[in-house]
Amino acid sequence: MAARRGKPTMGALIDTAAVVVCCGSGGVGKTTTAAAIAVEAARRGRRVVVVTIDPAKRLADALGLSGSLDNEPRPVDGALLGDPELRLWAMMLDARATFDSVVRRHARDEAQVRRILDNAFYRNVASRLSGSQEYMAAEKLYELHNDERFDLVVVDTPPSREALDFLDAPQKLMNFLDHRVYRWLVAPTRGGLKVLNVAAQPIIRTIGKVIGADVLADAITFFRAFEGIESGFRERARSVQTLLRSRSTRYVVVASPRNDTVEEALYFVDQLGREGVDVGALVLNRLLPDFGRGSSTSARTAARKAEREGNTDLATLHANLADLRSMAEAEALAVQPVVAAVSVAPVVRLRQRPEDVHDLAAILSLADELIAH
């Protein structure tokens, strides 16, 4: 909160945050929200990079990310956004490539890099270890945060059941490295014992029985190859964790106005709260537009009146207005619990478009709505 002055607004958040993390369940428009926040920040003169996880193809095209395989930020053409001076970059996270570069950074020499990268177990772990995508998103975020080119990093989180998967990813990695079994696997080499002895330990033997002796052998080789660099890993994980919990990292919860996604958003808010992390803003995405003031009931009454007067067209039009307003009223009711749950944080309402948001023009108009309060 300290970084913020005055009334909490989305504009203030965009002006002051060093990192914005967009979280929420899948399918609520996290990626487009992240893109709109980044565009708005760039229009306000910040040097921004937006990290997307798995953008729909057309959105990736719009951001100039198609065929972007180098795991590095690419400049977005400001002219397409109406201002050639904008300093905006976009990138698509490649978890595996990020993991590889982490290994390269910490390894002693090229031989150790090769031993790790060529290991069958590593190839599995890098792409599939539960939480590895989350950790790598956090790791990339940290790297970009320390990159002189940018003063704001906006990140889209992997679709997840748990907000904590992202927040706790560094801790999970540290727990893994601190785990007894990991120690058992690595320690003997320090004591001069051989791999065979490791494999002979009863608990390791049991694991081998379950997962197969060959997988276990790959794993032991991997851990041995890893020896000596885990402290670098651990230190880095601690720095990443500190950044994720720093006050200049703001969490934006994204929800759409359906009971089920609101349930999930509530769950996210609750999880963040338990971790002592404030919700920076709540974005309610894809709400129906307002069509004048008035309730569905008044439109329904007008429809009946027109019907009685024999004006069928007018009755149809009023009935349609009544339908849309009842849907909007149901949406308002559905989002109420999560709006109440974030009490002090700004709530931003983005209107539904007839089409999915997948071009820069639509992202620009979302960016306008983001701060129109």
Next chain:
Amino acid sequence: MSRLLVVAGKGGVGKTTVTAALARASADRGLRVLVVSLDGRPGLAALLGGRPDAGATYEGDVLAAGLGPERRGSIHLRTLSASEALQDYLATQGLARLAKRLVSTGVVDVVASAAPGIDDLLLLGKIKHLVGLAGPDGPHDLIVADGPAAGHALSLFRSPAAMAETVRGGPIRSQAIEVQQMLRDPNRCRVVLVTLPESTPVSETLETASMLTDEIGTTLAPMVVNGFDSAPDIDALVVADRLPAGQLGDAARFRARRCAVHRRELDRLTAATDVDVLTLPHLARAGLGAADVRTLATALLDRSAAG
């Protein structure tokens, strides 16, 4: 009848609502239904008419009984977790005592990390076991799995093949092969894909559908398009250009554009898939009506789930 229906779809498409509707409708027809939640998502118990925290455990809770013909229908909800599934599995391997120790010391987490995909495989293995028990003489007639959200469904279904490839022998490999056989057996398992009539969800659903059928060999049940809006009388006014200025005209144009997108996307989905596509109406209220639930049940249980 297929004994297992896995309901899958991206978050926000109403997957959990469809799961609940399907379970409820099946129980109303006298089936003893077991709903398994794979990620303990909130809201499912309430949608099934239970307390919000019901069914959150591994053994679960019976949420309804005495439904349908001969008052035989019931709904049982349980939440499966990989670590409990591992304990069960080790117990069947004669390692029950060790299983407890592995779990209590947290070794399970390391095992899961050491063999990525093993937790998914363990969950599917547990479901396979439950499907094996299901039937007229078993505890349940139908199992409805509220699948994990988004991309998790594909990685879940891919895990047996990946494990069979990585692990060259032993019990995990045979488990992987047996689970793969279940996923490919239309008499035991079908997948209900739920989506919305919008361009990105439809494209992603088509991708998921082809991966499930071509890569994994799973049979699809009818697809469900949720929130389908149609307003022919408004379309007619818009086409005839008989719209007043102001909110009435704006509202009509908005509705007509939205309905046109829904129609276009439904047509695109229907044209690109061999399975039936069912629509559920866009509703002013946030849940489904009894009639929608009956339509859904008829289509999913009679037309395609019958093997």
